[in-house]
Amino acid sequence: MATPPIVEGTCEKQFSGVKERFEAHLRDGREIGAAVAATMHGRMVVDLWGGHMDRRQTRPWRPDTLVNLYSTTKGMTATCVQRLIDKKQLSPDQRVAHYWPEFSQNGKDEITIRQLLCHQAGLPAISMPLAPESVFDWETMTDALAAQKPWWPPGTRHGYHARTFGWLLGELVRRVTGKTVGAYFSDEIARPLGLDFHIGLASGQHHRVAPITKVPAPPPGAKPNLADIFMNQPDALTTKAFTNPNIYRLGDVANSAAWRSAEIPSSNGHGTARDLARLYGALACGGSVDGIRILSPERIEEMAVDQARGDDAVLLTETRFCMGFMKSVPGASMGPNDNAFGHPGTGGSVGFADPETGVGFGYVMNKCGASILIDERPAALMNALYKAL
Numbered sequence: 001m002a003t004p005p006i007v008e009g010t011c012e013k014q015f016s017g018v019k020e021r022f023e024a025h026l027r028d029g030r031e032i033g034a035a036v037a038a039t040m041h042g043r044m045v046v047d048l049w050g051g052h053m054d055r056r057q058t059r060p061w062r063p064d065t066l067v068n069l070y071s072t073t074k075g076m077t078a079t080c081v082q083r084l085i086d087k088k089q090l091s092p093d094q095r096v097a098h099y100w101p102e103f104s105q106n107g108k109d110e111i112t113i114r115q116l117l118c119h120q121a122g123l124p125a126i127s128m129p130l131a132p133e134s135v136f137d138w139e140t141m142t143d144a145l146a147a148q149k150p151w152w153p154p155g156t157r158h159g160y161h162a163r164t165f166g167w168l169l170g171e172l173v174r175r176v177t178g179k180t181v182g183a184y185f186s187d188e189i190a191r192p193l194g195l196d197f198h199i200g201l202a203s204g205q206h207h208r209v210a211p212i213t214k215v216p217a218p219p220p221g222a223k224p225n226l227a228d229i230f231m232n233q234p235d236a237l238t239t240k241a242f243t244n245p246n247i248y249r250l251g252d253v254a255n256s257a258a259w260r261s262a263e264i265p266s267s268n269g270h271g272t273a274r275d276l277a278r279l280y281g282a283l284a285c286g287g288s289v290d291g292i293r294i295l296s297p298e299r300i301e302e303m304a305v306d307q308a309r310g311d312d313a314v315l316l317t318e319t320r321f322c323m324g325f326m327k328s329v330p331g332a333s334m335g336p337n338d339n340a341f342g343h344p345g346t347g348g349s350v351g352f353a354d355p356e357t358g359v360g361f362g363y364v365m366n367k368c369g370a371s372i373l374i375d376e377r378p379a380a381l382m383n384a385l386y387k388a389l
Contacts, residue, residue: 006050006060007019007022007023007026007048007049007050008048008049008050008063009035009046009047009048009049009050009063010044010046010047010048011045011046011047011048012045012046014045014388015038015045015046015384015385015388016388017384017385017387017388018036018038018046018048018381018384018385018388019046019048020384021380021381021384022034022036022048022050022381023050025377025380026050026051030367030377031050031051031365031367031377032051032052032054032055032057032213032365032366032367033049033050033051033052033053033061033065033210033365033366033367034049034050034051034061034273034363034364034365034366034367034377035048035049035050035061035065035272035273035274035362035363035364035365036048036049036273036362036363036378036381037272037273037274037276037277037278037361037362037363038277038359038360038361038362038385039277039278039280039281039284039289039358039359039360039361040281040357040358040359041285041358042281042282042285042289042290042358044274044277044278044281046277046385047273047274047277049061049062049063049065049273053065053210053211053366054210054211055211055213061210062208063272063274064196064208064272065208065209065210065272066196066198066201066205066208066209066210066270066271066272067209067210067212067270067271067272067349067364067365067366068209068212068254068255068259068260068268068269068270069269069270069271069345069349069364070254070267070268070345070346070347070349071162071266071267071343071344071345071346072269072276072343072344072345072349072350072351072364073166073199073264073265073266073267073268073269073343073345074165074166074265074266074324074325074343075276075279075280075324075325075342075343075351076185076189076197076199076265076269076279077165077166077169077170077181077185077199077265077266077324078117078169078323078324078325078343079185079189079279079283079294079295079324080169080173080181080184080185080188080189081113081117081169081172081173081324082295082299082303082323082324083188083189083294083295084172084173084176084177085113085299085303086295086296086299089176089177090113090172090176091113092112092113092114092117092323093112093113093114094112094113095109095110095111095112096108096111096112096113096116096121096168096172097109097111099172099175099176100146100171100172100175102143102146103145103146105146105147106147106148106149106150107149107150108121108123108148108149108150108154110154111123111150111154113172114307114323115154115155116161116165116168116169116172117169117307117321117323117324118158118307118308118321118322118323118324119158119159119160119161119165119308119312119319119321120154120155120156120157120158120307120308121150121154121161121168122150122151122152122153122154122157122159123145123148123150123151123161123164123168124151124159124160124161124162124164124237124241124313124314125151125164125237125240125241125244125314126141126144126145126148126164126240126244127148127149127240128144128147128148129244130144130244130245131245132245132246132247132248132249132250133245133250134245135163135245135247135253135262135264136258136259136262136264138167138170138180138263141164141167142167142171145164145167145168145171151237151313152313157313158308158310158312158313158319158321159237159241159312159313159314159315160241160312160314160315160319161241161266161314162241162242162266162267162314163241163242163264163266163267164241164266165266166181166264166265166266166267167265167266169181169265169324170263170265180200180263181199181263181265182198182199182200182263182265185197185199186198186199189279189294190275192292192294193278193279193282193289193292193294194278195271195275195278195279196271196272196274196275197269197270197271197272197275197276197279198269198270198271199263199264199265199268199269200261200262200263200268201260201261201270202261203257203260203261206257206260206261209255209260209270210366211255211366212254212255212347212366212367212368213347213366213367213368214252214368215346215347215368215369215370216368216369216370217370218370219370222370223317224238224315224316224317224372226238226242226315226316226372229316230242230243237313237314238314238315238316241314254268271364272362272364273362273363273364274362275362276349276350276351276360276361276362276363276364277351277360277361277362278360278362279294279351279360280342280351280352280353280360280361280362281353281358281359281360282294282295282360283295283300283341283353283355283360284353284354284355284357284358284359284360285355285358285360286300286355287299287300300355302323303322303323303324303325304322304323304325304339304341304355305322305323306320306321306322306327307321307322307323308320308321309321309329315372317372317373318330319373322341325341325342325343326341326342326343326344326373327339327340327341328340329373331373331374332344332372332373332374333374333379333382334350334352334354334361334374334382335352335354335357335359335361335382335385335386336386337354337356337357339354339355339356340352340353340354340355340356340359341353342361344373344374344375344378346368347365347367347368347369347375348363348365348367348368348369348371348375348377348378349363349364349365349378350362350363350374350375350378351363357386357389359385359386359389361378361382361385363377363378363381365377
């Protein structure tokens with residue numbers, strides 16, 4: 001039998017408005033279960049969770065409940081690459097083919113790591129039809145990308161590399177370190193910071209995952225309506241970017257054991273709001289927290305500079321990117337400050353850093369919304385947070 005949602009955790013009095021808004025979302029049915037966290041200058045000031053792990057509302061959300069975060073994972077993958085740049089193991093303006101020789105096929109010899117990070121490489125989709133199960137085969141995906149011809153002259157425009165981002169950057173990590181991106185993230189970032197965030201979740205931890213609901217169709221009149229494009233324009237670049245491999249033919253794939261266990265570093269990170277707030281909190285404070293340095297202040301300053309802004313060739317709306325992270329655009333803001341950077345995920349999850357105020361923010365949920373960029377629920381929580389500053 002369903003029980004009323006209970007909010008647990010901690011929240012400093014100054015930020016009580018965040019707790020009130022979070023409680024309201026649980027009461028009015030906007031959430032099944034969710035969590036929100038925020039740090040200020042490295043100190044956790046909000047760490048709340050509530051609701052239920054399951055749709056039947058029989059399993060309360062726990063402090064260690066994990067959620068699939070879709071593209072919020074991209075911020076973790078980008079941080080791995082930025083750490084390698086910081087350590088001089090990669091260079092942002094070096095050719096990708098310098099590290100990955102097979103990548104030079106079909107006119108890609110001059111593509112740089114910077115262009116990959118900023119979604120300017122022209123590789124948001126794969127032309128050759130792939131079986132749905134290919135999403136779980138690393139070499140199939142990286143071989144297909146190495147052979148792929150760019151969809152536009154690299155560097156001339158940008159378009160969201162919704163899935164390919166993870167394999168492209170993850171293969172660079174593997175070529176340079178000999179480790180998968182999941183292993184590198186665990187060794188170099190998650191373990192030092194004490195994060196419970198995983199790109200490739202061990203089977204023994206699957207019981208902690210809150211299943212996510214299906215992403216609903218956009219409301220009538222929504223522009224762009226990606227679902228409509230997928231259905232009626234099978235040859236559109238937008239469709240190919242999201243449906244090759246066509247994982248939707250695998251059923252409820254995002255809640256499957258295969259999805260949770262695989263390393264799909266653009267899409268299948270599993271973690272908590274607390275993890276997002278702590279990592280982005282470190283990035284908001286010059287790259288370190290509690291004496292643990294992840295990136296140098298100089299690297300953060302350089303990576304946060306705008307690289308691409310305007311009409312997105314894939315999402316068909318305005319997007320804005322720095323090196324590996326999204327930044328705010330009108331109607332999809334990560335707080336009020338223009339230099340904030342982070343990444344949202346399909347359904348609503350989001351994490352970001354705001355160096356101007358020292359804020360790190362994280363929000364996760366299991367009831368997916370239809371928003372393309374920033375969902376209304378975390379937007380309301382952000383507004384409450386900044387109202388208290």
